[in-house]
Amino acid sequence: MARPAVEMRSVSRRFGPIEALADASLSAYPGEVHALLGENGAGKTTLMRVLCGMLRPDGGEVLVEDRRLPPGGTRAAAAAGIGMVHQHFTLLPSLTVAENVALGTREGSGLRLALDRVHARLAELERVTGLPVDAGAPVAGLSVGAKQRVEILKALYRDPRVLVLDEPTTVLGPQEVDWLFGVLRSLVAGGRTVLLIGHKLDEILRVADRVTVLRRGRTVLEAARQAVDAPGLARAMIGRETTPAGRSAQAVGGAAGERVARLEVVGVRGEDGRMAVREVNLEVRRGEIVGIGGVEGNGQRELALVLSGRLRPSSGTADCPTTVSLIPQDRSAGGLVPGFDLAENTALAFHDDDAHRRGPLIDWAAMRRTAQEIVTGFDVRVPGWRATARSLSGGNRQKLLVGRELARAPDLLVAENPMRGLDIAAAAFLRDKLVELKRGNPSVAEVGGAGGRPAHAPPGIVLFSTDLDEVLDLADRVFVLVRGRLIPVPEEERNPAGMGRLMLGSAGA
Ligand SMILES: Nc1ncnc2c1ncn2[C@@H]1O[C@H](COP(=O)(O)OP(=O)(O)OP(=O)(O)O)[C@@H](O)[C@H]1O
Ligand SMILES: [Mg+2]
Numbered sequence: 001m002a003r004p005a006v007e008m009r010s011v012s013r014r015f016g017p018i019e020a021l022a023d024a025s026l027s028a029y030p031g032e033v034h035a036l037l038g039e040n041g042a043g044k045t046t047l048m049r050v051l052c053g054m055l056r057p058d059g060g061e062v063l064v065e066d067r068r069l070p071p072g073g074t075r076a077a078a079a080a081g082i083g084m085v086h087q088h089f090t091l092l093p094s095l096t097v098a099e100n101v102a103l104g105t106r107e108g109s110g111l112r113l114a115l116d117r118v119h120a121r122l123a124e125l126e127r128v129t130g131l132p133v134d135a136g137a138p139v140a141g142l143s144v145g146a147k148q149r150v151e152i153l154k155a156l157y158r159d160p161r162v163l164v165l166d167e168p169t170t171v172l173g174p175q176e177v178d179w180l181f182g183v184l185r186s187l188v189a190g191g192r193t194v195l196l197i198g199h200k201l202d203e204i205l206r207v208a209d210r211v212t213v214l215r216r217g218r219t220v221l222e223a224a225r226q227a228v229d230a231p232g233l234a235r236a237m238i239g240r241e242t243t244p245a246g247r248s249a250q251a252v253g254g255a256a257g258e259r260v261a262r263l264e265v266v267g268v269r270g271e272d273g274r275m276a277v278r279e280v281n282l283e284v285r286r287g288e289i290v291g292i293g294g295v296e297g298n299g300q301r302e303l304a305l306v307l308s309g310r311l312r313p314s315s316g317t318a319d320c321p322t323t324v325s326l327i328p329q330d331r332s333a334g335g336l337v338p339g340f341d342l343a344e345n346t347a348l349a350f351h352d353d354d355a356h357r358r359g360p361l362i363d364w365a366a367m368r369r370t371a372q373e374i375v376t377g378f379d380v381r382v383p384g385w386r387a388t389a390r391s392l393s394g395g396n397r398q399k400l401l402v403g404r405e406l407a408r409a410p411d412l413l414v415a416e417n418p419m420r421g422l423d424i425a426a427a428a429f430l431r432d433k434l435v436e437l438k439r440g441n442p443s444v445a446e447v448g449g450a451g452g453r454p455a456h457a458p459p460g461i462v463l464f465s466t467d468l469d470e471v472l473d474l475a476d477r478v479f480v481l482v483r484g485r486l487i488p489v490p491e492e493e494r495n496p497a498g499m500g501r502l503m504l505g506s507a508g509a
Contacts, residue, residue, distance in 0.1 A: 003066055005030045005162055005193040006082075011050055011060030012217075013043075015391065018383040020046040021057070022217035028162070028210075033184055033194045035204045038214035039237050040395025040423045041381040044197050045087055047214065048164045051195075052084045053077035064162070083160030085151050087167050087197075087394045087421075093140035098122060100139055101154045118157075125153055129183050141271045143297030144171045144329045145466070152180065163187060164195045167394065169203060170420040171329070173295035173466045174500070181207045199395075199423050201230040213237055234424055251435045251474045257286035260411045260460040261307060266316035268302040268484075276302040278484040279316070284412060284460035287438050291475025292486070293468045293499055299484035300416060300464050301329055307462055308414045321412050325349075325405035329416035329464070335401050338390035342382065342400070345389050346371040349404050370407065378403035379426070395421045402430060406437065409459075413437070416464040434461060434474060468496045 004027040013021040021043045028034040036044050049055040051062060056072030063069065064080040091100045102118040122135045133153060142150065148171050155163060163184075169177045184194050184207060198204045204211075211228060213221040213236045221228075221236040235241060261284040270276030277299040284290055284307075294300065305311035306318050308326040328335055336345050347367050350356040356366045368385070375382055378399045382392060389397055398421045405413065418434075419427045440458035464481075465471050471478060478489040480502050487502055 002029055002031075004028060004063075005065060006051065006195070007063040007066075008047065008051065009061050009063070011047060011062070012058045013046055013050065013055060014058055015383060019217055021050070021060075023219065024060070024214060024217060025219045025222075026212045027222070028193050028195055030191050030193055031188050032209040033188055033196055033207050035208035035211040036195055036197045036214065037199075037201070037204065037211055037233060037237060038423075040399070040421075040426055041393040042214040042237070043217040044214055045166055045393060046217075048084060048166060048195065048197070051077065051162075051164065052082055078158070081161030082164065083155045083158050083162070084164040085155045085166060085168050089147055089151065091139045091147060091150060091154075093138070095139060096135065097133060097137050097139060097142075097150050097153075098135040100150060101135075101157050105158065121157060122153070125156060129153075129156070129179075131179060131183075143301065145173065145176065145296030148172060149176070152183075156183070160192070162193045162195065164197075166197045167199070167421060168196075169198060169200070171296055171417065171466065174468070174496075176295070177203065199421070199427070201233055201424070205230060215239055237423070238425065251289070251431070252476055254287055254439060254476070256288040256476070257458070259283055259285050260321050261462075262317075262319040263306065263313075264317045264319075266303075266306060266313040266318055268299070268306060268311065269314040270299075270302060275314075276484050277306070277313070280484075280486045282479075282486060284462055286411075286460050287440065287458045288476045289434065289438055289461040289463055289474050290477050290479070291471035292462065292464045292479045292481050293471040293489075294464075294466070294481040294503060296329065296466055298481045300481060302484075303481065303486075304328065304414050304416055304462075304464060307412065321410075323408065323410045324412045324414060325408050325410035325459075327402055327405050327413075327415040327418050336389040336397055339388055341386050341388050342371040342375065343368045345400065346374065346404055349408055353408075374400065374403035374407050377407075379429070395423055395426060398422055399426060406433065411457075411459055413459050413461045414464075415461065417466060418463070419465075419467070419470060431474065434463070437461065468499050472496070472499075 006028045008026045011021050011024045024043060024047050038044050050057045053072055053074040053076055061068060069080060070076050098115055098118045101122060119135050122133055126133050131149060148168065152168060168180060172180065188194055208225050210224050212219055213233060215237060263280050263282045266277060266280045267275055268277035304326065306313050307320060308324040309320045343364060347362055350367060350370060351362055356363050380399045381396050402418050419430060422430060438458050438461055463474060472494060478494060479486050480489060480499055482503050489499055489502060493502060
């Protein structure tokens with residue numbers, strides 16, 4: 001085999017008591033898509049941050065094309081041709097797409113950005129990758145999927161020899177994933193190297209040539225694509241036999257109860273002045289999961305905000321309950337505060353809950369108890385009780401957020417892509433939680449002791465997802481959201497192809 005483009009040898013890195021990387025090795029060759037797999041908290045992001053020079057390892061070495069990379073320098077890594085698309089957004093919302101792309105490049109380093117050059121190059125990238133970009137648009141108004149595309153373009157713009165993508169597909173729709181994989185294949189066909197992190201094994205195995213599996217900071221498997229399958233990889237990640245993910249309980253069915261939310265001909269004007277949501281009628285009842293499939297940016301954000309009472313519709317009426325939990329698409333808005341610790345992040349949702357107050361003051365002892373119950377109940381791997389959200393791995397942040405919102409025992413739960421970033425076991429666990437929750441299983445409603453409400457009054461659940469299989473598996477009633485219109489999916493179209501047809505068929509309407 002040719003010499004590796006990247007070789008990481010026995011890399012270690014601690015964060016206080018946590019051994020994030022113990023003995024991690026990886027060799028990735030020119031011309032391959034190399035998948036990096038592992039459970040939430042296994043050390044994938046940490047290893048890639050070492051490669052990009054963002055983190056100084058405690059031990060081990062990093063070689064790029066046989067040359068040793070000086071530890072902990074982002075400049076040296078960039079000069080060696082390493083580029084990365086991060087797990088969390090790095091864009092500055094107040095700047096335009098082109099300005100964000102140019103930041104930190106030669107064009108962007110002068111007093112004035114050489115934006116005409118950036119626009120020209122973006123137009124070329126648009127042609128080569130087949131991805132439309134609105135270079136002049138401010139990032140603040142973009143959907144999460146569009147932001148992700150900008151992050152990817154920003155990395156491609158730098159034309160890296162080695163491109164690292166940390167869970168790039170979690171917010172992309174099926175066509176966008178195909179688009180991305182096409183781009184990745186053409187990059188490696190040109191002799192470049194792609195390092196790809198993800199949790200959906202079937203998806204990853206479609207594009208990968210080789211895989212490396214990390215378990216608790218150690219490399220436990222390195223193999224060619226042909227030599228592995230999804231169950232074998234899952235076993236390597238967890239370190240033991242696994243029960244097939246999810247599917248433990250039949251999700252669909254059950255008696256829907258009283259109505260908890262009603263939208264009547266609701267319209268919402270988006271930030272760009274166009275109608276983001278159009279004439280939506282929807283009723284949600286206790287004990288049912290309403291699944292809404294569709295590609296990000298078709299009104300999901302606005303509809304979720306209206307349902308959760310955080311946004312007033314521009315037209316029509318919205319009748320929603322007072323206790324609503326929202327798992328928002330944009331985790332930076334209404335999700336977790338990175339600099340807050342576990343109890344403080346818990347307080348964001350429980351600060352006006354009677355059981356968590358003493359008169360006008362927050363009862364921090366109660367808040368910490370609830371935080372602990374969430375952490376235990378959802379198996380959030382935390383480095384300590386004073387840990388900030390920032391110090392949690394991506395999937396563990398997600399578990400904390402989802403756990404907190406479920407613990408509030410809401411009348412209505414509005415969840416946008418709640419499985420995003422979760423590893424196989426955590427996703428299966430959450431799936432079962434959602435099913436238990438809609439059935440009114442008290443063990444879920446009582447997580448966090450946030451009760452007060454009778455445990456057997458299950459919430460209504462609205463599940464937005466870009467993953468059509470997830471919607472089909474969980475939802476009692478299925479819709480697609482296309483250009484702001486909510487289209488019911490008839491029984492005979494309850495399959496990915498049928499939903500895809502409905503989404504396409506309405507695209508021109
Ligand atoms: N800045 C930090 N401070 C303290 N601990 C950290 C920090 N960054 C990472 N860790 C810890 O290191 C471990 C590995 O985290 P990492 O983000 O690399 O996991 P991951 O494999 O990317 O997981 P995920 O699939 O959830 O994204 C975790 O236990 C995490 O809490
Ligand atoms: Mg990660």
